[in-house]
Amino acid sequence: MAPPTRNATSDPDRPSFLEEVYQGRFRWDLVRGFPVQDPEDARTGDHLIGELTALLRDRVDPDETDSRRRLPDGLLDELGRRGYFALQAAPSLGGHGLSHYNTFRMVAAAASVSTPVALSLAIENALGASAFLSVVPKGPLRDLLTDVVRRGGRSASADSEPEGAANQRRSTTATRIVGTEDYLLNGRKVFVGHAPVAEVVSVSATVREDGADRVRMFFVRTDSPGVTCGVWHEYMGIKGFPNGWLEFRDVRVPGELMLVERDAGHAVRTTPATARLVGRGRMHLIAAPSLAVARLCVGWMRDFAARRIIDGRPLAQYEEVQRQLADSLADTFAVETMAQWCLLPDDGSGTLNLRFEQNAVKNASSLLSWGIADRAMSLLAGEGYETAASKRRRGAPPVPLERFTRDLRNLRISGGVDFQIDNWIGKLSILSYYYPEPEDADALLSEDGAEPDLTGAVLDPRNLDHLRYAAAETRRFGRTCLQLARSHPDREELASRERVLILLAGIAREILGMSLVLARASAMSGSGDESAQPLADVFCSAARHRVDDLRRRLDAPPGPDFAAVSAGWMAGTEFGFLDPPSPASPEPTARPEENHA
Template sequence: MSQTTRNAASDPDRPSFLEELYQGRFRWDLLRDFPVQDPGDARAGDRLVEELADLLRERVDPDELDARRAMPEGLPEELGARGYFALQAGPGTGGRGASHYNTFRAVEAAARVSTPVALSLAIENALGASAFLPVVPEGPLRELLAGVVRRGGRSASADSEPEGAANQRRTTTATRIEGTDDYLLNGRKVFVGHAPVAEVVSVTATVREDDAERVRIFFVRTDSPGVTSGAWHEYMGIKGFPNGRLEFDDVRVPGSQMLVEADSGHVIRQTPATARLVTRGRLHLIAAPALAVARLCAGWSRDFAERRIVDGRPLSDYEEVQRQLADTLAETFAIESLAQWCLLPDDQDRGLNLRYEQTAAKNAASLLGWAIADRTTSLLAAEGYETAASKRDRGAPPIPLERFVRDLRNLRISGGVDFQIDNWIGRLSILSYYYPEPDHAAELLTDGPAPLDTDGTVLSPRNLGHLRTVAAEVHRFGRTCLELSRSHPVKDELLAKERTLVLLAGIARELLCASVVLARASALSAAGDDGGQALADVFCVSALQRADDLRRRLHAAPGPDFAAVSDAWTSGAGFTFLDPHTVRAEESHA
């Protein structure tokens, strides 16, 4: 990648709709030809999903898995033997030769049965041995990974450390052994999916080369001397998903098992290969389970609203319930539309750079999925809070909403905590286009965007209005970023305002999702299906309201002294009446 790009995700040879949006330009021409899965590939995906769903229905009792905190005996081995851990690898390597989108569809189908099973599939296909095969050159390392894939073995990716995943530097180190090409690996990793069961793990470590530190990836056999696999992490949800810690104590790793990559020219926390895999992999790890739960919630909400009678009327007759049902359907449509936009153009080699959208999809999908599950819990009232076993015992439909809510909360944390992802997007992507000032600064200061070309666009009058509003809001977003950069000539001063960065990323996310939903609704209508028009209308109204609220907060007058409150609490100098370890006078006399 050219070192003249504004950030590590940019590609001067491949345009990006969201990259343009960050710069205040609404490139409808990039989005309006919304991708549709090739019919042959769709049929292959149907067969794959049906086959996997049949297997899981036969082998998995998801409530029992949750209660026992363990996969069914032999299931992981069967999934590996059938090539589900290498969905995109070729049949000659033991894979299924699936497309990006069919891989997503398979993980989503698994997630409708069991989130832990789906995460096992996602980990292997997003960050496991098979995922690295396309970026590893011929040689011993490729042979090592290909062997794992052919055997249907399990692998892991170890990046997070006890010191925290957000640090740029990795405290795990790899030191070259003098006179050899080998390295000694030392450090600890935590929250590693498949750590307790993997035979090979990719490990990020700091290496000193040419008087500079770089993060490299090493592939380590877990049976190597000095590798210790710790106890499983126990989470509030995703019970039975193998996740734990790894320790490396003077582990000798051949130099041939280090992945050497070209320097991107940008300071990034991960290696370029890992960054690319994680970016797209989050669709499988995060968006697929979020979409699965959203679909289930939509169905459960419909069934409950129809069978529950309040004062002689079905719950579905009440205006507020109708609004909530419509929001759930529209948001489910948005998650699916975003997943299609993030994956299908890669399958169809459209020459687009989708890394920005794939990064934004993590928060978009997890936050929308969580909103849907939370709304469904409230709609179902006590029945939404009740476990499936309790419902079964009293003869009510045993909807496992409680289990899925526990599982779903993980998605806002896994792959990067939601607010921190927004902080990074604002810091590393959005503001990179305003320091130095962009060439089109004068254009951003005009009253409105360039005229919108809607040729070939098939939208209802209301949705055409939403489209024009989104275009205007994208222009206003660019102007806002420019004004912020001009009012903070020293970039670090603006970077220190993390809430500003979070709000900017949130506005951009809402505008992206509204744009994608409108594009898909247009494509569906062009093919004779107008069902997306109503869903796009519902979604855009809410998304634009959320964006407007975020903008108001962005421009609000200076607020309270949050730092003073926080500092007083963390230093122990204030608010002792709230300290759980302090006995207040009124309590001591009780």
Template sequence: MASARDLLSRPNSPSFLESLYTGKLQWDLLDPFPDQDAADRAAGDHALAEITRFMTEWIDPESVDETSTLPAGFVEELKKRGLLKLGTAERSGGWGLTPRNIFRVVTEVASRSVAVALIIAIDNAIGISAYLPHLPPGPLRDFVQDRVERGAVSCTADTEPEGAANTVRRTVAVPTEDGDAFLITGDKVFVGNAPIADVVIISATVTEQGTTQRRLFFVDADTPGLRVHAEHGFMGLRGFPNGAFTFDRVRVPRTRMLVEEGYEGRMTRTANLATMLGRNYLIAAPSLALARLGTAWAQDFASRRSVDGRTLDQYDEIRRVLAAAAADTFAIDTLTTWTMVQPDLDGPVNTAFEQLAVKNISSLAAWRVLDRSMSVLGAEGFESGPSKARRCAVPVPLERAVRDARGLRISGGVDFALDYWAGRLVLPTYYPQPRPAADLDEPEDLTGLSTQWLTGRNTDHARYATGQAKELARFMLRVRERYAEADELLAAERVVISVNAVVNEILTMAAVLARAATLAEAGHTWPQGLADVFCADARRRVTDLWAAAEAAVSGDEPDHTALCAGLAEDGRAAGIFQHTSVPAHLARAEGNEQ
């Protein structure tokens, strides 16, 4: 059965991140840093212009946020304009855009409404059009092709009430007596586009001939027994159609089941491949949009607000905050350029591992940007846009952006859980037999990086990143002495999470430095400062992450287990939780006992 590492690795396509796992930075893969070619950029510019006009005409973002409702007829207009199949060929009613331009479109839409951006992203990322390239010729492909050409809205129903992280799917598909179909029974929750979907992709457990496997089924939403029984409302992302499904013996022809080889992950092999690229559209694109907005809002506010006769942007601390926000935004843009310009796993460079990493990197960086922006704007940032408008202040919707950005850290996997899942990819380099780079004791080698185009500070950052990659390998070799088996290390979750967070910081440092060098060679020296600020901040984060990892390995840290056990005892934490209301489900349970 294929592992996650097996799924992403390509023997004939080198991977920067996979090499980093061994302790080596292959600078020559990053430098010269890739960029979108002129013809493709022009095609994207045309699409952006048209979609911007469409969004301006149809969407009032404050109204969508206030009412949690999209304008009447809007979804039909999305279908009519082919915005749910941006990557589909024009002959099939799509736009024929490349992944890079799809990303640009979603980013632009998110700058006006994250809710609308997610509707578009879902269909293009994990909807039926995203699965089409993975389907072999046959009835299932014909069905999906037909629905794509009709402009159907689709969604993927995978998360269950028990939680998304579970490997087992309680939704079951039972074969009919004649074997020609399945009856699907179960529940799904937090399904994006569920209330507006025409086609539903359902994950379910199938048992046949003594073998149990997870399978995907492609089902028309009007099939008897399939119903949306609740629409979810969130703190942010208001107006985004999201809901729960119940399946009551939904009959699905066997030909609508995707049969694929076994895979040890919590999702099927094909779902993993689609979701990996999809996170760029679903999470990274809105994160970039919000980071850009937050940076611009903070800069504008700082230039027009004064304290004691000096505008805020003349104060040292404010300048540091503004610079850090711009640097984080540059980092998101850099990493998504890297993954989107060359998204093909079998291309000259395999960016599959980076596509997985980009979700956490982008959403956490966007959160830092907006949190800083909130501090700069103060009460005016915390105040809602409509409230500011009522008193004739600049109605910057920072409060809404913060709510939306918090959702992006959850969607697609809560950040620390995703760090844990991604951290598992490092382990095969060291278990069962270690295969680190051969030059761990050699001086830092910057071969492949055009250091002549970097400032002295940035060259030092590159040397630091190279050294930290070596430190990663040395740390993992030491960890083997403490945890002889991979499963033992996986039980030490804080270690795995911290290691992956370090990997993400090294990756992003390397990417921004390589891009800064390439841009400097072309005559653009201004990104040098952005790279410097980002790397300086990243180095402080790396120091903290290594401290957390070392403490978890050595045991020189508080006894969290004992503390949690104590909290569970009656009266132990009364002083902490005094006057705290009992959760409703516990209150009902206590009432039943009485």
């Protein structure tokens, strides 16, 4: 039986703005009523954010956490007792019943103090026991998770493996024990957030069912016989975040602790429930700390530019500095806008499918914030590259940009490396709408298409021009995809052209960012607030340059033979002059009896 949708992210009952873009259709009507957080919901979030911020300011010295590579003793226990690991769970379970957006705001507030603390909050609320409560039916598994949540316990989600997270199949296996409903779990997982401190972990594993391999999710107590929790991973940044590896050797797991889901009919790397949680969860794990760092950076840039005088002239009066500041402010506005779009409607009627946008905003938020931090590093120059401790010793403002830059780099890797995320989006989502060929193919290729409906756009002339550009590029995007598909009748042949897919995903992401920023600016102006118009103009002007560059790369004639260069290097037969010099042989270590120093 053919799957009911083109891909695993689509929902036939709910439209998606980005899904429409993938098909070359610009649906301004889907975004023009940009959502605004309910005031009462905002006040609820404000209150809890105040409590969390006060706690962290009192308990956490982020520079000490970074140097010790450990969170303060007892902090995780206190976060659990306060219900911060179950922000969206019902108060009857010890949670706070927060909306998705308030949960995002809580993580962002924590990230403005300490990224490791924010990631602990995010991992529990995005992929922990409380998150799975929303998809697990009544029964023993739900009872297990409910107990963890009610006690403020800790959990983890284990999916990545030493062989690589990008593999479709999971090397970890679960084998049915003959004559029982139980399974034996065997395998190893790496990069598991909260692995060193969790009491329950969800584990993805390959199960052989009816002659076919399927990925299922098993929930395992970490004190079960055969479970080994390895040492913590030590990263370049996010030092103090409990993260490590787990090994499972003939771990017996009751069948009732397996999450059984309907087969969606699409080849996916994780189970459907986990895929949904991961999509939204990246908003908490990636977008929230990205926004927090972006906000910190623009504040530090303003403070630095305000106190610095160069040749008798305030730094903020120099043209390039003004551009750096404006671009950074506009990008921060864009990250916040995309987060609001991805989460605020998710708390309401549920009439939109936001999963496509949530997948794309992982890259959009982390890449934009990385650019902001990079500008801040350049503007602050030595004071950016210098550690906070070093600044403090010489009496300079101890801005921790160095630490946050190390933390921020993780966000382009966590949840999927940035270029690979784009590759997956291109392969699994974008191509799915052109194989088989869409019914409106001829209309898509026509240059005489109807003008896009931009009704309700309250935008100044420059931003209205940006909106028309986004609409025109959307239609052009659809034509390009169709032409690529027609020139590659074999889908797998086009799917193997990874750079093409990455460029396509990048163009669609820029169209999304422009459209949402313009929709929010329009909605704000409709309410009498014109302050977003200049930010939208700055962001869209830069986005158009990025789209034009991506388009040039996509349309360029065949270029260098990258494969030959790579193959020669991998074979060790070419470019030996680029090999690093051989290190000098280390001095032999003296035996204890020979060490007379």
